[in-house]
Amino acid sequence: xxxxxxxxxxxxxxxxxxxxxxxxxxxxxxxxxxxxxxxxxxxxxxxxxxxxxxxxxxxxxxxxxxxxxxxxxxxxxxxxxxx
Amino acid sequence: xxxxxxxxxxxxxxxxxxxxxxxxxxxxxxxxxxxxxxxxxxxxxxxxxxxxxxxxxxxxxxxxxxxxxxxxxxxxxxxxxxxxxxxxxxxxxxxxxxxxxxxxxxxx
Numbered sequence: 055x056x057x058x059x060x061x062x063x064x065x066x067x068x069x070x071x072x073x074x075x076x077x078x079x080x081x082x083x084x085x086x087x088x089x090x091x092x093x094x095x096x097x098x099x100x101x102x103x104x105x106x107x108x109x110x111x112x113x114x115x116x117x118x119x120x121x122x123x124x125x126x127x128x129x130x131x132x133x134x135x136x137x
Numbered sequence: 138x139x140x141x142x143x144x145x146x147x148x149x150x151x152x153x154x155x156x157x158x159x160x161x162x163x164x165x166x167x168x169x170x171x172x173x174x175x176x177x178x179x180x181x182x183x184x185x186x187x188x189x190x191x192x193x194x195x196x197x198x199x200x201x202x203x204x205x206x207x208x209x210x211x212x213x214x215x216x217x218x219x220x221x222x223x224x225x226x227x228x229x230x231x232x233x234x235x236x237x238x239x240x241x242x243x244x245x
Contacts, residue, residue: 102209117212
């Protein structure tokens with residue numbers, strides 16, 4: 055079953071309020087997404103922990119209802135460094 | 138946990154303990170059954186380090202158990218020297234930054 059991009063964003067923000075979420079529908083089929091989540095709360099967390107925080111926000115939908123979500127996480131600081 | 142679940146956890150621990158580099162994936166290295174697994178294999182092949190794979194599609198207990206083992210909801214999952222490294226997105230980030238090559242340096 056597919057999930058709307060807006061619903062993914064809503065769930066992430068409900069759990070990580072300061073998150074800046076960018077979602078791309080990769081295949082245009084409402085089932086393959088790429089999400090970039092930037093949050094201050096990721097500071098000091100390993101990549102694994104950052105991804106786990108997003109998966110937790112999605113509350114068990116990952117790997118089920120939501121088949122394909124390519125995920126990228128970052129802290130705002132990293133953004134500045136990249137520029 | 139039921140006996141089969143406990144059994145799956147100890148089998149996973151055994152596989153992870155015995156193989157320096159092991160990828161739990163859908164399909165095989167030659168025929169990955171999912172784009173994410175395919176991407177993980179492409180990264181490992183590019184790095185040239187020897188690795189083992191476990192096809193979770195062949196074993197429902199492992200397929201479910203691996204998600205609990207590292208509290209990670211998706212496959213593929215990469216383990217290096219007993220440590221969970223991440224899924225294909227983290228592998229790609231670490232590949233691009235050179236960290237994965239460094240991590241596998243001893244094996245490559």
